[in-house]
Amino acid sequence: MSSEIGTVDRFFQITERGSDIQTEIRGGIVTFLAMFYILAVNPIILSSTSDIDFQQLVGATALASGISCILMALYARFPVALAPGMGINAFVSYTVVSAMGFTYHQAMMIVLVSGVLFFAMSVTGMRSKIIQEIPRVIKVSMSVGIGFFIVCVGLFNCGIIVHGNGSALTLGDLGSPGVLLAFFCIILTVALWYKHRWYAILFGSLATVAVGLVGGQYFGWDTVVNGTSLIPGVGTSAVNEIATVPDLGLFGSVFTEFTMFDVPMIPAFVVSIVSLLIVDIFDTTGTLMSIGRSTGIMDDSNEGEISEKALEVDAAATVIGAVAGTSTTTAFVESNTGIAAGARTGLMALVVGLLFLLAMFFAPVFSVITSACTIGALVIVGFMMFSSIKDVDSNDPVTMTTVFTTVIMMVLSGSITDGIAFGILIYIVGMAFTGRARELSKMVVVLGAVFVAYFVLTFSVIPALS
Secondary structure, X not given: OHHHHHHHHHHHOOOOOOOOXXXXXXXXXXXXXXXXXXXXXXXXXXXXXXXXXXXXHHHHHHHHHHHHHHHHHHHHOOOOOXXXXXXXXXXXXXXXXXXXXXXXXXXXXXXHHHHHHHHHHHHHOHHHHHHHHOOHHHHHHHHHHHHHHHHHHHHHHOOXXXXXXXXXXXXXOOOOHHHHHHHHHHHHHHHHHHOOOOOHHXXXXXXXXXXXXXXXXHOOOOOEEOOEEOOOOOHHHOOOOOOOOOOOOOOOHHHHOOOOOOHHHHHHHHHHHHHHHHHHHHHHHHHHHHHHHHHOOOOOOOHHHHHHHHHXXXXXXXXXXXXXXXXXXXXXXOHHHXXXXXXXXXXXXXXXXXHHHHHHHHHHHHOOOOHXXXXXXXXXXXXXXXXXXXXXXXOOHHHHHHHXXXXXXXXXXXXXXXXXXXXXXXXXXXXXXXXXXXXXXXXXXXHHHHHHHHHHHHHHXXXXXX
């Protein structure tokens, strides 16, 4: 037994990094509990615009997360857990499927192609070059915009805001049990987050489920929004069993169920891939670097060696997610909870991966978790993404118009792609009008040209030829 422990210690460099096996296991459990919500939130988001079975999405989410975490543990030996990314899943569901009109499996092909390109960029070094060429204001604009977007989507899905008469949006029925339950989730989750409790999202969601189950079973609560019940255990969220054989019906469906789309949709297909690449590059790189430095295992002397393997796994996870049948799988900032508990090695990621695989057997349980029980998680994620606004120069009019345009167009158009496109175009125009056109990088100019072509083809050329 001691020799086996010694082998694990040497493989993961546990003692070398100032940790021990018990601490790594504890860190893995803590991290999984902090990420637990993704097993409900991701299926809720992806199923809201498609007819894909909820339990199949739970299986796909758990499978992609489990395999990616184990790969990170064994190859990169890095204390980072991965799962389908928040914001990116909203992009796939509400922009690619709902707004652009692609089927779910066509959307998975977009994820797969972007993942293959993403992996190629990572192993060839292009990823770092692209990051250097994109100005900070565009990176911040995307982060803030996506934060606003997913909160807006969350509020809509739980009935707090609805389509208005005479206005784009208005308040929903704030007196209905389901909407009040959603407010309870937000208040409790945010209150715990204010106190820096790592379990804020976990406890907020589970407590809301408990309150909702009692209300639904004993007080007759039943609120339906967009055809889905907000009350746990009622209607569409009723649970008939606790454990079952995992439903992995989505595995490989990107190949078997994919059907070719019409020619007019080619511009949208290309732009979706570009947008997904941009979002993934900046989202995951920042997460990995910040986690690496917070652990103390990455500094200027070894950043290249350690981060290279972690970046490669992160890129490969995108492909893994698409094949499993879910949106882009990426590094999760919640890994910091395990690190705060003392974890410093890939053993932590291995524990998280195994727990995700185990969770596949309890997919029916996750169907009880409704939008009202996860809105707190979306609000917290939105808060964290909005915090990057501090990194922009508020005295520069080009900077502020870029951020504002990206956010407002992303939210009002219901499209992350359109928000990014308008933000980049207004940035280029602003730099030109203020005499700073020479400061524009080639990458920004290329992206601007791609988005102009996208708008012209989609709204002028293709309609004229139809």
